[in-house]
Amino acid sequence: MFYTVECSYTDAESEAEWNAFYSQQKLPALISVTGFTTSQRFRALNAGCPAYLAIHTVNDADVLSSEEYRLKGGGNFSRWQSCITDWHRNLYAGEGLAPALSANDILLLSAKPIGFLESELGYRGLEMQAVALDKTPAYRMAYFLPAAIASPFTDMPGVYLYESLTPQLQSSEKGTPHHHA
Known part of the structure; x- marks a missing residue:
């Protein structure tokens, strides 16, 4: 399952600190x-969507209602809350782990599959169906692409491009966090 958090931030003075x-x-x-497997943050490259996106791979919906999540993960934004806008959370059904996006790649989120990417270029999209929380958008396709391939999609309606803000974090099997490039 994929837990996504999207938002924009309105205060340029404190944005770097946030x-x-x-x-x-x-x-x-x-x-x-426990139950979080991967986490990575992204910044939107085009308008029409929240400026920031985080994608987490979680074991199941129960992770988000656990006491451990409330203590370690939920909240902690009070200092910046007044500057956070366009905030959305979704839980999507999906297979496997969210792919790690490298610094040279672009995440393309689309409201529908892009046949050309799949049939002509051989990129398999990650299908995501909303099952909990805001449930909007209800359906997304995620493609992890080299920047040169993603650039022609900049102005396509319903398509949003993101660059990586952080390397993907992955939990180890023992639950100890560590970085993977």
């Missing part, structure tokens, strides 16, 4: 929660 908190404290805290 990003540092989220990337250096919040993500490591989340990946330490």
Whole structure:
């Protein structure tokens, strides 16, 4: 399952500090929660969607209602809350782990499959169906692409491009967080 959190941030003066908190404290805290397998943050490259996106692979919906999640992962945003806008959380059914996006790649989120990417270029999309929380958008396809391949999709309606803000964090089998490049 994929747990996504999206938002924009309205205060340019504190945005770098907020990003540092989220990337250096919040993500490591989340990946330490039992049931979180991967976590990565992204920044939107085009308009029309929230500026920031985090994608987490979780074992099941129960992880998000656990006491451990409440203690380690939920909240902790009070200092920045007034600047966080366009905030959405979704839980998507999906197979496997969220792929790690490298610094040279682009995450393309689309409201529908893009046949050309799959049939002509051989990129398999990650299908995500909303099952809990906001449930909007209800359906998404995620493609992890080299930047040169993603650039022609910049102005396509219903398509949003993201760059990686952090390397993907992965939990180990023993539950100890560590980084994977």
